[in-house]
Amino acid sequence: MSTRPIVAASPDSIAVVTLDATMEERITELLRRYPTTRAALLPMLWLCQERYGWISPGVMRAVASRLGESPAFVEGVVSFYTMYHTRPPARYVLQVCTTLSCAYCGGRELVEHLKGRLGIGFGEKTPDGEFQLMAVQCLGACGDAPVVQINDDYYENLDVTSLDKVLDELAGRR
């Protein structure tokens, strides 16, 4: 697997984000799909997260103004969902499934191990900005428990050894 790192090309919290021509082109294409402009909000946030690495307040304002919504409305939507990063994420976000099947098929051991190896708890980043640990609920892959999603990719049927190998590989890459 070759999980792509997240690059938090952060327009930081106060910057004014301008959506450039490439983004504008993709947004126009998105808007064609729906009868209302508001419906393009989730896909547009995905576009921005892909581009900027996270949904900063500046991004929210830019999205709001492009869609004719208030920033408060956009923030309300962003905060409802768990997958939009509202702070700059680490290069690799380890999303460990903590639901029943994973928990009882080795997931707990993975969590213990990750916390030890990385020296961080859930919701935290390693000081070098390489890894971030997140507890998530069922990833819809329970037959291959335990499951960890790293950025966009699923890693399944893991144990401590195979997970270590993945992390070694990711940490070694620049």
Add this chain to the structure above:
Amino acid sequence: MEAVLLRARGLPESRTIATYLAAGGYEGLKKALTMTPDAVTKEVLDSELRGRGGAGFPTGRKWGFVPKDHPGPRYLICNADESEPGTFKDREIIEHDPHQVVEGIAIASYAIRANTAYIYIRGEFVRWARILEEAIEEARKGGFLGKNILGGGFDLDVWVHRGAGAYICGEETALLESLEGKRGFPRLKPPFPAVVGAFGKPTAVNNVETLACVPHIMARGAPWFASIGRPRNTGPKLFCVSGHVNRPGVYELPLGVTFREIIEEHCQGVRGGRKLKAYFPGGTSAPIMTAAEVDVQADFDACAQAGTMLGSGGIIVLDETVDMVEVCATVAHFYAHESCGQCTPCREGADWCMDILDRMVEGHGRPADPETLLRICRFSSNGITICPLGDAYALPISSIVNKFREEFDRRIGTASPLPQKKLPVLPWTGPRPGFGV
């Protein structure tokens, strides 16, 4: 049973349209387009296909509720949110044979006269959203989607819409809100989506597996489909088995097999030669079943009769080593995290149950705890909340407490007294068991 929905699993290039066409793909759509939309609906009704998303509602009847005299537009939604714990069947279909879903969407859209369809897929499924987009593109190039499909004068656009991490968006009205660009707050019903759905227009919402059955029904006929399984519980069904079995995975079997057969034969029994203790028959939102109840048939009516639900077909197997108070706490964590927060009994109740259970696991159980749990669950049951999530957390928790009461009572016996004895509603601020989410 002959593989139907999973027939392409394991074939090389199983995802491509070439493989799909070679296996007779898009014949169902061709046939449907020679019929009237109502005749297509009638065929699906006659097959007795029931929704595979959880509720088991007859698909043909649902399509029949979409008003014919409405000026339109109408919408078809394919529900690929797949977030019920223990469920991973839609992913299997998409991974191996996405064109079944695309063809099913085309036929369903024709039946309800929709010219736009959306596939709402959970945000985590990045890979599978891409697979679907590729399949849609292939189908469009092949003339099975787009303008004037197969020269029959029917137009259809299909778009993939990614969610962003929220279990509740699998509930059909929350899904519609999310599709419209809002927070995933379920809507009060009625009006039902068939009448007022996406963007205020008539809409049918169907699960991936439901739609994947449709091309086969059209190509091979309703009587063939109805001959599989039992009366009123017809067709092949994907069972997802996870937890403590030797061979977890997705199994395609006729509705009506027993859970014993699934667990003991197909999954080759419980891991490590241990004994079965309990199982969830249809995701964690279904009441739990004990080892003594393993001979129940896995279908909608038999499960209902046994006091549980087939739900999404997500079977979670637990062996004799598990502690049911801990299982209950783990389940409570899920619902406390996923409640959308609109209704008090669900938002507060799920949280409160989680607090009590975490406290019990940490060794601070109190004599009133089991009854308090049951009382909270009772207060959140029987449709008192806007959507069924209120029941969805109450049913598993109350069933675990009821069926494994002695384990809860034992927790109390060994409990160390809490400092604040007088506050039964006190939020738990101590450590969280297991994961500490």
